[in-house]
Amino acid sequence: MHQVLTQNQETTEALIPATGETIDVPLIRGEWKRQVNNPMRSDGLIHEHCPPEQVASEMDNLISWHRQHQENKIPPEVEAAWLHHRFTQIHPFQDGNGRVARCLASLVFLQAGWFPLSLTRDERVVYLDALERADRGDLSPLIQLFSKRQKQAFIRSLGLSEQVLAEGRRTQIAIAAIAEKLKQNQSATRQDRCNKVEGFANLLYEIAIERLDKLAEDIKVSIEELVNEFDVFTVVPPRDGSKSYYHRFQVAQTAKQLGYFANIHAYHDWMQLAIDLQTSTIILLSFHVLGHEYRGLLVCSACAYHKDVTEEGDTSPSDIQALSESPFQFSYADEEHHLIERFRGWLEDALVTGLEYWNSSL
Structure with a gap:
């Protein structure tokens, strides 16, 4: 694996201890390191990895422990994070250890039938911070980061457009008429599915409204004796769908943060909890289609943002957070029973995070 990942890399940097000079040296591919490779952190401290003479035995231990974890059915996100971090602690190669570590994590996920590990440049700071936390004995931030990326990958896969999925189902011209007939039959079935999931959406919508109304009342009771000027209220659109296009920007930004495409054209319903105290804080729930094609799959997203007043007197959202x-x-x-139970738990977690967002603005 190391040979493949470094096949286009001829050299790597090396530090001359006596002079502090950095030079380029030939990269040894596919073999354990022969010299120490302890990097210097940004704060000037040296991070010590496994010495060269102990690499072989440490790697044997790593493989043995990994096999034991597989036998004990350790969850993929936990094992991927552990294997990745433990490998980076050993740092067995002269260079390219991070690339190999991320591939090892991907192999754990692929063996479980999940997706390869994909980390963006925007997540570099979070990634490095999670590794440092793991160095101090706390592996949970790295597990959470890997879990988040897997969740987003699953969401994106569910949101694949029907056009992309149909690429592997092309038929010959000779049976085009049959395919068209099947398509018509499927469209009727799809409409039935959409009708059913929209019935579920209406049920969850009523549950959410009831919870937001109760939360608004609880906030009022808690602060009415402490603050003179404030307002807390819920906002719902007309049931005729005339305002279903509202909040497109907030919904799109939230979906972007979570890594999927939000389709509000095929279906959209929303509600708000508005808290006017010092600043205007909005908690927005949006029911919409996941992906470009509507095939009976809906989602509810939750975000919070501040509503700022422009010089022209208009309002604009800022600091949108999922x-x-x-x-x-x-x-x-x-x-239905399991759906309601799942939704209540998800909604409560989202509202707690929304209240924390409001608290941070006070």
């Missing part, structure tokens, strides 16, 4: 790591997904195939 209130959950992933949107709440549901489909026509859900069972």
Whole structure:
């Protein structure tokens, strides 16, 4: 693996201890390191990895422990984070250890039938911070980061457009008429599925409204004796759909943060909890389609933002933040009892995060 990942890399940097000079030296591919490779952190401290003479035995231990974890059915996100971090602690190669570590984590996920590990440049700071936390004995931030990326990958896969999925189902011209007939039959079935999932959406909508109304009342009771000027209220659109296009920007930005495409054209319903105290804070819930094609799969997203007043007297949203790591997904195939239970738990977590967001602005 190391040979493949470094096949286009001829050299790597090396430090001359006596002079402090950095020079380029030939990269040894596919073999354990022969010299120490302890990097210097930004704060000037040296991070010590496994010495060269102990690499072989440490790697044997790593493989043995990994096999034991597989036998004990350690969850993929936990094992991927552990294997990645433990490998980086050993740092067995002269260079390219981070690349190999991320590939090892990807192999754990692929063996579990999940997705390869994909980290963006925007996540570099969070990634490095999670590794440092792991160095201090806390592996949970790295596990959470890997879990978040897997959730987003699953969401994106569910949101694949029907056009992309259909690429592997092209038929010959000779059976085009049959394909068209099947398509018509499927469209009727799809409409039934959409009708059913929209019935679920209406049910969850009523649950959310009831919870927001109760939360607004609780906030009023808690602060009415402490503050003179404030207002807390819920906002719902007319049921005729005339304002279903509202909040497109906030919904799109939230979906972007969570890594999926929000389609509000095929279906959209929303509600708000507005808190006017010093600043105007909005908690927005949005029910919409996941992905470009509507096939009976809906989600509910939650975000919070501040409503600023412009010089022209208009209002604009700022500091939009998703209130959950992933949107709440549901489909026509859900069972109503389990669906309601799942939604109540997700909604409560999102609202707690929204209240923390409001608290940070006070």
